[in-house]
Amino acid sequence: MDEVLAELAAMAADGTKSTRSGSKPSLAGAALRKAIMAIWCLCFCGMQWRAIGQLCDIPFNTLFTLFARWTRLGLWCRLLDRLRRTWRLACGDNAEPSAVVIDSRSCRSAPSCFERGFDGGKKINGIKVHLGVEKHGIPLAIDVTPANVHDTKGIVPVLRELAGQGFRGSALGDLGYRGKRLAKAGQKLGITVKPSARGCDGKFLPTGICWVVERSFSWIANYRRLNTIFERTKEHLVAFIEIAFVYILSRRIKRLIAEEASA
Template structure:
């Protein structure tokens, strides 16, 4: 008996995009207990609704199997390959090169519950919790995200993000940031020269940043 559909279920076209990066069934050993498309549907349901792993509806595969594949694809780079392919297609649809040459970085501190594993106090924003850094291209497509304690400095934490980002995109030559990234990040980018760092005034939204210069608007 087929289950009822959810709004988060993948369409045939969406599944074909992702399926190219999924491992082929093994020719030896036991066949898979669940179709990978249903595993993906369960993962996207959880991401969209924010439910706990154990609360995934029973008409999906068992939550332990769903979590197994989620972790496996995170560790073996499958999610990264999917994201890169989609990002490349979106950029080329907009008439851009496949890889970005300019990026924007911003951070946001958010409150966390008392039971959170780690958290800190951001003195500038008066928030006790965690901080997330997001780097996007100039079209607003996110490239990388990092979460850490809110009391850690933007400049020092951003260095490790860019170290990873430059492994993925050697094409980046321009970075836009606000004044919080002066010092450590500027030194890292300039010695030796990796990219130019430009400071701009930003107007902030709940989950993003947009430059007051309309030519450089971006949403994270």
């Protein structure tokens, strides 16, 4: 919560208007902190907007409007990038990675979801989340497609987002990312796609840092709203994934500060 408030203050200093204009006053103080906690509970517990509004005594349309505005302004993406760089520097690494790990995960979705497709391999009717993570498992790029989109096509927007951030290096993936078309697309963006086998006889074999993306998917599986997808826009689903990793990083950094203070 403190990290979100700090990022909101930074956005206000940058001239980004994070609050709406109108006759009603914007949320501030304890009400703003309660709204931030309600949005996190929505992601973690998988509650409905109306239910969380009744529990926190804030109209659900106010909460949803606040969440949608912050998502549109890129609050969660900015906060995740800042915390990721802070964590990497605290671990003794460079702020930006030299290699990323790419993978996807199919999730069931409701009929009201923004997109839907059937994954014949996993027998899942829903969407597919594509991640590009660094060695600590924190995503640098996220994209969502219907579950029937092949990995070699669904990962291209992730590679474009990585290239837009200035990343030039290797993208490590499983054998599902083989193919000359994907390799050429990566070369045009300055990214080398390196597929490798991660299993043998049905058993998972960790290869280098390729296993970290599997751990990232297991982390977000703890958030109920990210198990069965109900979001009606792709941007809101990506925002909830970013919120989950913001919470994970915030806890890590807070624990690290406490350990340094006690040492």
